[in-house]
Amino acid sequence: MKQGFRFILSIPVLLVAVFLLAGCLSSDSGSGSDRDSGTAHVFAAASLGTVGEHLAETFAEDHPDAEIVFNFAGSAALVRQLGEGAPADLFISADGATMDKALALEEFTSSEVEVIATNRLVLATADGNPAQIRELADTTDHLIAICAPEVPCGALATTALEHAGVDLATSSEEANVNDVTTKIATGAVDAGFIYSTDAQALGSTRDITVIELDGTPPNDYPAALTTRGRDNDVAVAFAEFLTSESAQGILAGYGFGTD
The missing domain is CATH 3.40.190.10 (Periplasmic binding protein-like II)
Known part of the structure; x- marks a missing residue:
């Protein structure tokens, strides 16, 4: 009977151990790049089409569960799409004037702008x-x-x-x-x-x-997260990545000016 009684008590003890182990694993999976899983929709100026895939592939090396979906078009057309409710997490314009128009939209309330590159x-x-x-x-x-x-x-x-x-x-x-x-x-x-x-x-x-072209100043490429993008871990991580040494090196390799 004593042997059987010890066996019955070991079941709840085992269950507690399993739950504790599961909790530890869950805690570990929430750290690092594992938290950046999902999809980010990036609306980007057409001229970024030459480098976009390379940037996304490099970003994926540290964020294997993340997907970057680009929508490349003229900056003005992208602002029109955003104003009509097109879902976007991050917008990258080919100049500051067009970004200013985007910032006037409700989708960019309190958004901050970061210039990621220049061109000529x-x-x-x-x-x-x-x-x-x-x-x-x-x-x-x-x-x-x-x-x-x-x-x-x-x-x-x-x-x-x-x-x-x-x-x-x-x-x-x-x-x-x-x-x-x-x-x-x-x-x-x-x-x-x-x-x-x-x-x-x-x-x-x-x-x-x-x-x-003499007298033509270089143009900036400002980037800004939308209100929905600020709640998207992948979008936030990708926006941060664009200013990293790795991303800046890629942009420079394609002829973009960088800081």
């Missing part, structure tokens, strides 16, 4: 430069692709043209810098206004001429 607008020619464009003044008699004026790359191009006193006789207005880059790459235009990062990527496969 350039004029890039079609493969082989068949129109023999050597400076901005040479664009007057050729077909030039330019972003819509409400898009950061379009606003910068307009500034550059005004500074040089140049009027385009014929132009192809595009929704974002990716569309301009495509027009250049396919030879549909003689040249186009794109960012230096896009020119760097395009120059790896084509013989393009890149013309610097």
